[in-house]
Each structure stands twice: as C-alpha cells, then as structure tokens.
Amino acid sequence: MRDNPTLDPGTLAALEAAMEAAAQGGNAGTGEGAGTGSETGAASGQWPGDTQGSSPGNAGAGTGPLTPAEQVAILDARLEAGAGDFDTMILEEQARQRSARRASSDDTPASESAGGAPAGGREGPYGEDITVAGAGGGRGSVNTPGRSAPANTARYPAPDDIPSGNDDDVVARQLREAAMREPDPAVREKLWDEYRKYKGLTP
C-alpha cells in the first residue's frame, strides 16, 4: 500500500549542488539565493514554479537554468531557514516566559509562598504524581514529556576546527545545519569543507 519514493536518487547530490549555488550567490553579495526567514514568504511568492533561471536562487549565482532537483534543494534550504527562524521565535518566547516566572516568584510575598498551594509536583493521595494546576506558576512542562527541541536540528557534532558559529550568516548556518544532520560521513565532510570554504577557514 505504501507509495514508492519519487525523489530518492540524486537528492543528496542535488542538495550539495544547491548548497554550492546558494553559497556562490551569497559570495556574489546578492544574498537572494539563500533568502532569510523574513524573506521566505515573499521570495517563494516571486517564484511560481519557474524553471528558466529567473528564480532568486539562480539569479544570485548567475549560472544556467536549475534542474528540478536543484529547485527542490533550494526550496528545502528556505524551509530550513524558516525552521531556524521558528526555533528562534520559540526560544525567545521561552526566555520571556522564564523571566516572567522569575519576576513573578520575586514578587510573591513570603507569607503567600509559605501558606499557599504547594509548588510543583508531589505524591498524590492515590499514589500518583499529581502536580496541582499552576501551583508555583509556569510549570506547564508537566504535560510535555521529553520534548525540548526538534530532534533533527543537530545529530552529528561539528569537527573540532569548526568555530561556534555565533557569527554565521544565513548561508553559513544552512551549511552548518545540513552538515550536522547529514548521516553519511563522506557527504558530511564535504558539507563541512563547503562551510570552511564559505567562512574562509583554512583547512
């Protein structure tokens, strides 16, 4: 009953090609090939299935028409960039929550915290672990077992010579994320080479 995959052969190679194209676009100074999270929607709107080299990814590279696999790889890179922005947004929200919680706990009078509801989890009267709703405030993670961040963000650590990446631009970040997700060691090393080349790091 399962469908056969339609885009398996060459996907990985296409990703590499697209990454190179994107990197060249970035080097050319246009930055359009990579796009950013905020540009993603607008950029994708400018490209309704165009295959004749007028897509932003191609314009930056100044090469010939992209193959469909390359188009997919570039779109995938944009999807990844959007995912990065999404993760940043969620992390910022969580940081806001933490500071609000801290502020709230600082404001809580000592008498209230002493005589109020118990804070956090405890053994319930029926042998189960009960966490009183909201006791102590902001302990919503009781309902969120083992989910802190998407699992596919970084599976393979960066080599020792790779710096922290705090100053990565969008292209570098995509290369870094692609490399850290790549299960094939040979392809992963190629992606790190691309990263080094792009960042001007001497191997």
Add this chain to the structure above:
Amino acid sequence: MTTARLALAALLLVTLTACVNQTVKTSAVPPLERPTEVAPETALLDVGVLVFDPGLDEYEEDQQIYPEVRKAEARFMPRLLAEAMQNSGAWGAVRVIPSDRQTVDLLVRGRIVHSDGETLELHIVARDARGAEWLDKTYEANASKYAYAPTTRTSYDPFQAIYHTIANDLARQQESLTLAQREDIRLITELQFARSFSPEAFDGYLSENRKGVVEVSRLPADDDPMLERIRSIRERDQLFVDTLQEHYGYFSGEMQVPYQEWRKMSYEEAIALQELQAESRRNLIAGGAAILAGIYAAGSSERSSRAAGNVAIIGGGYLLKSGLEKRAEAQIHVAALEELGMSLEAEITPQVIELEDRTVMLSGNVEEQYAQWRELLADIYQAEVGLLEPLPTVDNP
C-alpha cells in the same frame, strides 16, 4: 412487525448513545485507572484538551455568573483534566490547546454548564482523529464541606473527582481499542497534519467511509521526502503547543490562590444563603399557618379556644417576622456572593487578557510561518512534479 422491532431497537440505541449525565461524588475521588498493559510508544495517543467553552451563550444578567471568571475557568479547568489524564500514564502527551485547528489523536472539548463553589457541571465531548466519538456526557459534582478544608484544599482541587472520572472514562474507551486501531489513529493524525500543510501531495491518502469515519486509503513511503519535511514541521508545531503550556501553567499559578479562595468563600456564602432561605421559608409558612389557625380559633365560642387562638396569632406573627428577617439576612449573603464574584473578576481579568494576548500573538506568528511553509511546500511539490513530467517525452520523441 420486523420494521417496528427495528425502529424500537434503533430508538433504544439512540437513547443509549445519546448524551448522558453522571453525578460525581466529590467526597470520594476515584483513583486514576492505569492501563492494564504498557502500550508501545507507537500506540500512545496524544490528546488535545481544547480550552473549554465558558458557556456564556445563554447567560442572563440575573444569574450570578461573572463572565471574566468563566473565561478564566475555561482555561484553568482543561489543565486540571489534562493533568489527570497525563498522571494516569495511559496517554502520550496531553496538552491544552487553544483551537481545534491543532491536529491531535484525540480531541477533548468541554463546556462549563455551571460552576460555583458548590456545584460544577461540565459537558464533555471527545472524538479521535478518525472522527469516532468517544464521549458525549455531562458530569455534575457537588462539593462537600471537606473539599474546602485546608488540608484537602492544598492536596487537590475541590472537584478533582470530576476530572478523574472523565479521565477514567476516556482511558476505558482507549482500552477497548486494539493496538492496531490506536496506531491507525496516530497515522491518520499524521496524514491529516500533512494534508493541512501540503494538500497537493497528501490529498489522496485519506478517505471517509459511509459512516463519516476517516480511513487510510494508501500510505506514503517511509522515506518520502515530503513526509520528512512534514515531520520536521510537526515537531515544531508540537514545540509551539508545548510553549503554550507554559502560558497556561503560569496563568493557572497566578489564578490558583484567589480563585480557590473565591470558591471557598462563595461555597460558605451559598450554604449560609440556602440555610437562611430554607429557614425563612419554614418560618413564613409556619407563621402564616399559625395566624390562620389563630384567627379560626379566635372565632370559637369557647374561651380557652379563643385564648389559644390569640396565642397562635401572636406566635404566628413572631414566626412571620422572623421569616422576613431571615429573608433580609439572606439578601446580605446574596450581596456578599455578588461582591466576591466581582472582586475575583477584577483581580483575574488582567491575567485573562494577558494570557489571551500572549496566546494570540504567538499563534499569529506561528500561523504566519505556517503560511510561508505551505507556500514553500506547494512550490516543492510543483518542482517535484516538474522533475517527473519530462520523463515520458524521452520515450516518445
């Protein structure tokens, strides 16, 4: 004759499956029922408890309902239910969700029919991703005076029994499903999520049977790149919902103390009010009856009867007076209840507004990102189709 029997059987079936009511004793909190067998992770259903309907549609001014308090309860109570379900260990992740646009294996909806310190009545409806109904039931519980004892109050909610009962009903429903059925529900949820992001790619995988139940028509390949993208997005969606839990948790924490205090005091006021109203009613009836009897006896020819009649009239007068006084006293409790409700409303309204603002803002940003991803996925699908289309022309020059 056969038709009549069938009609009767159908009527009986409709009556049995229609919305039912259950009264829950709050003094005896039922223990959470745990699964008899440990289910594999692939068969653990994720549950979304939708923010409750505050039940303000038929709200009338003379009812002692405080809309902002109800709105706060509509966000507070689902969390208690979600916690009860999570604590049972029978489910995957159980989360409070702000809208039914979230795709979950089991969606639980609730409506607050009645809520004060004394009585809680909830109407709960639960459906799984297939569209099959698990529950359509009204639960009612009356708090006992022990529910507000300081030791009990810090242990669990005065109406904890209602949440445990609902959690147990749902767990029993789940137990009646086979592992294959549960895995099927999870698969349908994933495909529904995929379809909501890329209808072009995933439209043909699900279908509805004649009973309106969703079924899997065919399966995507395990390594389908589009499905991989969807799974990555789904992880982010779950992260978003998890982040929302922090907001609901923080809100519940802020609301907990004033709300439970209001419940306790309104319970005491409501009980005092009921006692005074009952006493007032008794005195007024007894006083009226005594006066009538006294008037009747006063007309008697016997002196002793006339004297007794006068005493009855005087006694009845006192009872009437007492009854009226009790009624006036009861009005003080009505006013006190009103005052308590308005006071709580003033205290928690800013928190409700803040929660709503934060939820709406975060949901808005997330939806904006989702819209961009939908466009990108549509483009990717077109590009993939573009990759496949030229192939036949090679064979047919």
